[in-house]
Each structure stands twice: as structure tokens, then as C-alpha cells.
Amino acid sequence: MAMAARTFAVPLPLCAASSPPRATPLALPCRGAARPLASLAPCPARGHAPSPRRAAGRALAPCAVKRGGGGGGEFASDDGGGARALLQATLWGAEAAYILWLFLLPYAPGDPVWGISQATISDLIGLSLNFFFILPLVNSAGVHLLESPVLHPMAEGLFNFVVAWTLLFAPLLFTDSRRDRFKGSLDLLWGFQMFLTNTFLIPYMAIRLNDPDKDKSPPQTSKLGSVMVRGAPIVGLTGGLVCIVSIAWAFFGRADAGFGGIAERWQYVQSYVFSERLAYAFLWDILLYSIFQPWLIGDNIQNVKANATEFVNSVRFLPVIGLVAYLFCLEDRDA
Template sequence: GKGLPPRQEKRSNVASLGFALAAAVYTSALILSPPDSLPFVPGEGLFWIKPETLEEIKGSSFNFFYVAPALQSLGIDLPLVPQPLPAYHPVNEALFNLVNAWSLMFLPLLLRDTKSEGMNKTGWWSVQMFLTNAVLMPFLALRAVNSEPTVAQVKASRDKSGNHKLLSKSFGVIGAVVGAASLWWFAFARPELGGDLASRVEYFERYATTDRVAFAFCVDLCLYSIWQPFLISAVERDEGLTPDASKFVPFFGLCKWLQTSSGLKLFDKR
């Protein structure tokens, strides 16, 4: 990045190259590769995807964050939502919503990150909600070589910090609720489709090793477990926060960190 000492600039360039290569491997292996072209990647790539897979992705979107099923259980029907709701194996639905909830919680984290000032963080995140690490890793590559924020950018970021921190709290609550709901959904929802817990675990193992979308979601969970403490540590340095070990706990550590490291008094443990 511009304005950095030569040694630090070199490290930034190396980090950017690493993120870019990781993004290229992710996209080529998990999204674009043909069936059976890689021994460790199951299922079909984008250009060979089956119509029933597309239909399931579309149908799962009606179960986004379990809002429609929850409202329908109260007798409330949403417009544009089919009746009855499409129902898929609860393990599929739980994995879909868990990944989306984690993606959601990255927004307040990115907004509080000063290293990426000047980048269209909301725009990048909006696409990340659909394409996960295929978008987040290129963002991190550009972030690594992003110019140091100007005084005006830092001031503008601080002026918005109250809104960003309020967003942290609200997104942390939403993430925690959806995450807990996903664990319940995995274990207990739709017993006519999922069976008992042992059957669901067995199904998950088979699903994750034979279906491209499921395999990619599992890779997303692993990568998010790395980027979460990486970005939190950057924000902690920027904001002078005491490092919080919960950042190393996948998913729920981010829920907790967004709550207790927001700089707002409500619910904070300071």
C-alpha cells in the first residue's frame, strides 16, 4: 500500500498475493471445476450444475433465516412466498442458514476496519452474502495493498463509529439467534425428513462429501474461522480494544465479540 515503509509494503504485497492465489484456487476448484476433475472435490461445478440443485437453492431462499416457517407456524403467510413452503432435508437448510448468518455478521466487522477505508465495503459484502469466500478473499487481497487511510477518512470513520457499533450489536444478536436456530434445525426440525440425530449426522457426512454446494459451504465455514480472528484483531488494534480470546471461537465467538466489543454501554462488559 502507498505510504508504507518498504519492508511493510513488501509484506502487504506478499499478503495480497497469498489472498489472490487462495481466491483463485477456491473459485477454480469449488465453482468452476468439472465433475470428477479433482479427487477431493465432489459434485458438479457451475456449468454442470443440475436443475434440481438450482431448484433447491431457490427453494432454500424462502427459508432464509427461518423467517417464513416461523411466521407460518403463527398462521402468517408472506406475499410472494409459495404455499406450502418448499421443504428440504433439515441438514441442508441448517447449513445454508448458518453460512449466511456468518456472512451477515462480517458487515459490521468490515465497516469498523480502517485498513479497508476507501473501498466499497458494503458493496463487496452484499455480493459476499451470495458468493462467500469467492468475494471475501479478493476483497482481502485488495485490502492488503490498500492505501493507508487519510486523516479525512479516519475522521469520517470515527464520526460513523456509533452507527457501526450499533450495527455490531444488532447483527451480533441476529447471528446468535440464527446460529442457535440452525443447530436446533439440524438436530430436531422436520423429523419426517431428517429422522433422529444419528441419521442426520450420517446424512451430513454423506451430503458434505458428495454434493458440491455442501462441500463448498463446509470450506466456507473453515475459511471464515480464519478470517474472523484476523479481522477482529485488526479492529482491536485500530480501536485500542483489549484482545478478546472469544474471537478464536468460530461463529459464536463473533456473535459475542460484536456484542461486548462495540463500545456501547448496553450489554457491554467493560
Template sequence: MIPRSTVEGSPSFMYRETECSVQAKSNSSSSMASTTTTTTTALLHSRFSLITANPSPPRSPLSSHALQCPHRRTPQQEQFLHKRIITRTNFSTQPQFGRRRAPISIVCNAGRKIDEFGEEGGGGLRREALVLWAMEGVYVLWLFILPFAPGDPVWAISSETIKSLVDLSLNFFFILPLLNYADFRSQEGSESESKILAVKYTTTGVVGTNVLEAPVLHPMSEGLFNFVIAWTVLFAPLLFTDCRRNRYKGSLDVLWGLMMFLTNAFLIPYMGIRLNETDSESTPKMKSKLGVVMTNGASTVGLIGGSVCLLSILWAVFGRMDGDFGTAAERWQFLLNYIGSERLAYAFIWDIVLYSVFQPWLIGDNLENVQPSMTGIVSNLRFVPVVGLVAYLYCLTPDQEL
């Protein structure tokens, strides 16, 4: 018997051992290559299936999450997200691909009130309201208190300015000048026919049984004054039909009276107050007698106010032609000097600018009061000063509680 140590040490045994190890390694490499080929084939099949017409379903939740597009939502999800945005603020971040992670959310549970007009109300005043209240402060300071604007401030008003204001008020809507002019013409005609007395008549005549002379002022100043006053009259039915008027707790009669006889500065606070949040406990206020008259006779108010505005323009250019007030160019130059030297005329220009801004704003918020067939016309004309307001008053829905 040959010893094992001798066999193991022989060259043939060492060759066979080496051959067996090489064969084992070859078999191992073949199995690994087969496994790699199978895995590669599976991956290629899964990737190829993604671009085919009928892709194969994902094999795991991980692949399902990776294949979903995070920006596509179903209609139900969009509706739910829309409601959630309205009621609360929710910021979330979620990875687009890779392992699913819990969203990081910052939630604010402070609710936002939404009024009947679909507008959000915050804890304070809206930005527009803050701008309006700042505008009111500038208006009062610049036009009434500070001495930097043209003319005299209220605390240093001159007697000439007071007299000019009284004379303009006497010529309200050109009633007295027109009556004097008609009376002058009638008396001149009768005198020329009778040949009894030779009396020189002027533009100051007689009204009724009382002798009242119409102050003779520059037509430009009279036209500017009556134009602003007539536009203020047109605003009355608009205020009494405003859908937000109940947010103003004061009296609309007093508000419009202050605008009419004092200054337009009182309209700016109203525009800011009407932007406040609705009070759920408040009840709609009954219209006053003035409000009922202005609302029911809106078309008449529009006709009178629009006619006076047109007459004011014509009067400023062609009025008092028998007086020494110059041509149209000279009258325009007088208007520029008048605005640059008198605080009253300067304030009238401010009123015209503010009315031009507030008119389309208020009409746009109250288009529901207009007849449905005329809504488009009024909506387009509301940006034209005076004309848009006249169109609104003429097209108000009749026999309706506004």
C-alpha cells in the same frame, strides 16, 4: 725499544686481549639480560593489571582497541543502530582483535516505508497478500470451473441444484417455516374447538393473506445454509469498522452484498487488498447508510446473527421431528453424503473454514475499536467461530467514529 709486532705476538698480550673480549661479551650479555628482564617485568605488570580490581589504562590506541569488546554498545549506539536498520540495510564486518581496520560495508539506499501500524512495506505485495490471491485463484477454479469437486460446476449446473438453492432462500433464517408452524398450530387449535370442519393440516400453512408454502427440505441442509448466511451477516459490522477499509477502493456495500447473496469468494480479495501500502494522497471515505446502520446497531446485529447460528445448529439436529428425517446419527450421515455429492454444500464448508481463519485475523487488527475493559476477553474469544465475532460486536466502543 721493543717492536710492537714482538709485543703483540707475545703470549701475555694475547691472553689480555682474549680476557678483554670475554669481558666485553659478558657486559653485553648482562645488558641484554637486564633489558629482557625489564621488558618481561613490564609485560607481566601490564597483564597482571588487566585482572586487578583497578586495571591500569592502556598505553596505546592499539592496546585500547584490543581490550574493547566489540559486542558491547552504549544505549546511544543501540538507538542509533536501531534507526539505521529501519531506514537502510547495512552489513559490516570488523575484526574483534588486532590492528584497527576500516569496516567493510554494503549499503542499500533503497528506503523502506513504514505505515501507521509499524509494518514495513516493500516494493510489491506482501507474502500474505500473494498467498491470498493464490487462494482466490484456487477457490474460483476448484469450486466454479473444474469438474473435480463434488457436484456440478457452474457451467454445468443442474436444475435440481438451482431448485434446492431457491428453496433454501425461501426458508431464509427459518422465517417462513416458523410462521407456517405457528399458523398451523393456531388453526389446528381453533378447528379442534369449533368442530365445524375436518381439515387435515400439514406443515405448509398460510402467511398473511397470501398462500405461500414453505419448502420442506432436510433440516441438515437448511441448518447449514442458514448458519453460513447468519455468519456472513455478522461480518458486516466488522468490515465497516475495519481500520484498513480505506485501502479498498471499491464499495463495501457491494462487497458485503456479493458475499451475502452469491459467494464468500469476494472476501478473499478484500483480505489481500487491505494489506497494500497506504496511499498518502487518499482521504477517508464517508460511511454509507448501510455502514452507519450496521455500525450503530452492531450489538443488535450480533444478537440476531448469533441467535440464528444457534438456531441453525438446533434445527439441523431437532428440526422437523414430525417428518421422516431420522435420528441425530442418521442426520449426520446425511450431512456427510450431502457435502460429498452437492457442490453447494461443499462450497459452504469452504466458507466456514475461511470464516474461521479471517475472523480472528480481522478482530485482532481491530481490537482498538473494543472497549478497553473488554479487550482481553475479545482477544481470547476471537478464535472461537461465531462466538468471538458476537463478542466483538457487543463490545464495540459506543459513540465513536470507527
């Protein structure tokens, strides 16, 4: 009787010492939406552990995610150093031109600081007394402990608009990630900025581009800075409302004082800014603030709440509005 041939299945090892080595997958670059890939590494020969180099090659590099990327204007110390130096030189040149053109030289409209007229001094005092329209509104409510100087509403509106915008910069400066480059007092800098605007903001913008002092501890926030940061929404509401009132006051304020309608007021402001040094300087302040506002917000977009980052990054180029949005969306933290 013929016996049927029996077959035996011989188990083959998955990996043998004599089997040719399989290529080890290299580390793959991270992709935001991709899931980590698991690779099967070849079995090492018996009695031999995988080499550290090969083991390290299997590890996947972690992805570093930066919130609000692309919104800022940071300059790395090892990249763009020439551009940073050029930008700093431009800012220092702008500071020199600002002081010479608006304060010292007689070529800009109006009187230089060394030849200021008594009429300009009187206007400055009157505008300061009507700060944020507090005194005119108090007088209109029937309280006359101190009478409000009657000035052209266009002049009052322009003055208070720039001052209110300066107020809005305070929480932004106190939350600036590069404020440690400035060795002086931010309290004093912002205080002087309230009176002389870009005379002090331009140098700060240049100094904040310096390399960080690695041996210096993080700056301590002053009491004023803490109040400004914690009360950022209140500052934003106050400054934003004053800016709106300033525009409305310029075109419609003091309607019973004989300053004319919108056409007459618009004609006045055109002659005003090109005949008075103070008003002419305010035009430059508005231009420079329109540049510095989106720059600073872009560099500090990480301070904004995560769900508002895209919105603030989009509106930061709108004068005043972008800064108000930053203050309202500032992430809660201990200053």
C-alpha cells in the same frame, strides 16, 4: 591568657567554574511501571548556558502505549514488506483456486456452475425461501400465505449457519481500520458476500494489505455502514441466534417429516457435503471464515471497549462466538 583558636567555616560553592564537570545522566528508557527519575544536572559555569545537545540529553522519552498490543496482524510499510507481499500473493492464489475449484472445474463434488442441474437450482430456491427459518416458523404459527419448501433440515441448517455468519461480518468490515485501501463500495462487497461468501471476502483481505494512500482523505461511512455499526449489538444478537437455531434445526428440526434421528441426520450430512457442490463450498466457507475472523478482529481490537479488550482478544479464535463478542463490545462511536 592564651586565646582559644577560633575556626571559621568557609562556605564552599556547590558548583564552581574550576570543579570538574559531572557526567550528565543519559535519557533512560521508559518502563510501564516505573516513575520518572529526576536527575540533578551539573551547574554550568557562570555566564554560560547549558548546550542544547546536553539539555536535550536530559529529557526523558515519552512512553507510547498501544491498547491491545500484540493482538493484531498489522504490517508496517518499512518492516515485513516481503512477508506482506507473500501473504497477498497467497490470498490472490487462494481466490483463483476458490473460483476454479468450486465454480468451474468438474473435479470437486457436485456439478460446476456451467453444468448445474435443475435439482440443485430447486434446492437453492428452496433454501433461499427458508432464509433464517422465517417462512417455516410463520407456517408453524398458522400463517400459510406462502408455503415453506420442505428440505432436509441438515441442508437448511448448514445454509442458514453460513449466511448468518456472513451477516455478522458486516459491522466488522465497516469498522476495519484498513478499509480505506479498498477503493470500491463496501456496501456492494458485503452485499455480494451474502450471496457468494468468500468469492468477495478473499480479494478484500488481499487488498486491505496495500499501502495506505496518504493523499486520500479518510473514507466516508455509508448509510448502511452507519446502521450496521450503530446496531452492531443487534446484528450480533440476530446472527448469533440464527447460528444457534441453525444447529438445533439441523439435528431436531422437522421431527415429524421423517428425516430420522441424530445418527441418520449425521450420516446424511456426510454424504451431502461430498455429493453437492453447494454444501461442499460451505465447508470451505466455514474454514476460511474461521481464519479471517480472528485476523480481522485482531487488527481492529482497538475498536473494542477498553475493559473488554482482553476478553475479545481471547475469544476471537472461536468461530461465530468471537465475532459476536466483538460486536457486543464494540466501542460506542459515531460511524
